[in-house]
Amino acid sequence: MSNPVSSGLSRRSFLKTGAVVAGTTLIPSIVSFRAHAKAGPGELAMVPTEPNPNGVFERLFLLKGDPLAGPIRTIVTEEGNPVPMPTLEDGERRVLRVLHFNDMHNHLTEMHGKRGDTHRFSQIVKMVKDIRGGAKEDEIVLFVSAGDDHTGSIFDELMGWAPEEFVADAGYRANSAAGVDIAVLGNHEFDRGAELLKLGIDTDADFPVLSANIHGSKHVARDEDYVAAAIAEVKGLRVGFIGLTTAVDTRVGQPDDPDLAVASPVEAARNLTPALSEICDVIVVLSHCGYGGDQHKSGKAATSRTIGEGDFAIADAVGPLTDKPVVLIGGHSHTTLNESGINTDNVVNGVLITQANAHGKFLGDVAMSIAADQGRKGWFTSVGLHPTKKRDQRVAADDPKFASLEQPEDYDQAFEEAHIAPMIKALDTKLAEVIGQVSDDKGLTSEETFADRYVGEVALANYMNDALVEASKAFPGGPVDLAIFNATGLSAGIAKGDLTFRGWYDVMPYADAVHVAEMTGAQLKEMLDNNAKRLLRPEEAESVDMKGFVSRGFLHFSKDLRYKIVLGSTAAEARAVDIMVQGKPLDEQLDKTFRVAFNTYIALGAFGETWNGKPIGADVPGNIASYDVRKLPFEHTGLVYRNEVISHIRKTGTVGPETGAKKDGRLTIAQ
Structure with missing residues (x-):
């Protein structure tokens, strides 16, 4: 396939280059020479290469070798290319600013028909250019990504699902043009397989x-x-720079790449740090491993999340191994750290840990005043976060909210036009791609979906949830027993004939990921009873515009859950009865644990649709407390709900009654 968004940013083969670089004095204790720079056990080969021309590195060296076999004791280089040595005089000082983002997940420009487009990345680009442009003579301004540049928005589709479908790696293309100097591989870089990741890198x-x-x-x-x-x-x-990737959430064990593995990030960091610190003034650890350690609650985790060897453990291991300044720029957990300055809880063994939430909500900024040969003495000056703004073109200039919203002067319009707009245009072609056929649209049209979604069973929701359960057989954490989706997330129906990507994107336009909770039968029963009180009752439906949002958080379930809602005389009296799960009465399985797939919106508590302990709203009387799903133990897969369903459609080729797109009586309503 030709690349309609080629912009001259093709990657140079920097991993294979070896240009001669003039050097100075060597460090005999750490450096030796070896022709062709081939590293042996306990060695790393230091290979000079060209940096991103849009970045600020003057010289860049890649360290090649196996950091997992044991401690690195020696750094070798090609004969005639000595390791670069300090050029600063003793006590001479530089201010190093590291601007950083993490977990962008391709939220480059968030497109919205009514609010207008929020130019997240172009806002960040403007901040970086302004800071770099105002840098003093002794100031260095780097720009780095802490991983997960993929998975989470419509831009993902430019990457395709197979090499022949590849159009562009939107995240890496934007990063290159923006002057990103270096990045770490996050777990979601592997979501579409390492073969496509390689194509994106290349x-x-x-x-x-x-x-x-x-x-x-x-x-x-x-x-x-x-x-x-x-x-x-x-x-x-x-x-x-040291790059580390989470060993907990990376997709390993896939049939097309069975030997992909992730070793201990702590051991890798421990093996690298002493040798690296010998020839560096400062070390930046790019850690896509998550804030905290073991089980930890922060960022997008509403309850304790399995972090494993996270940033705490890494900092604890690295700190004592060097007296040089070390900063750990994190990702993965979507945590907002040091927003108002250094929080001392984020300094572990002398290592500063920071992170900038996710999705381009902030640009992180670490400033370090570093003097040659003085180690960590007085090396921090400041740390903080620069927020980006949301767009809402419906808000008038005299509205108090206007100043807090994105305006044209808040983003780099030239960058947006030159680098993001061509990719949006390329999406027009992608959105027109036929992903399958709709054999029979009875019960699946927009009119029928809107009429059903708040009052009972929905054919399209049945298909979606069943498709996700089927897709979960390939999930890294194992298959799920049940899947749910909220009624307001169903934004359109489908028509008989060709089903395009845009057609299905219109059905579920929200960038929901898949979050898997472990629920006991008793918890599931309580949630179903709470769900019954959210139904739009017959006496209400006549006066409600069914095309609009009924924001009660009513949920639909996959086929292995079948139950009846008894309405009672009021919402408070509504309850779930005759509940069967996997063919057995739920009352006989109250102690059993089930794996249940949620979409992001509900897993986060559903905000105004209240699955967060607050009263159910949207005109439900009685001040009825909602079930708080945030207390459940979640596994955040990072997989996109819509993409998993689309993948299922591509595999089966057909959406219709014969593939489960129908009502089957899994939910009945009784007075």
């Missing part, structure tokens, strides 16, 4: 990507497609 990444603990993939190879670590030099300051 085509669109003009910066190195790091991971010291990913290994074994047959598609992306360490030292060819990514490296464990790197060293950059700017204005005489040498900055070492």
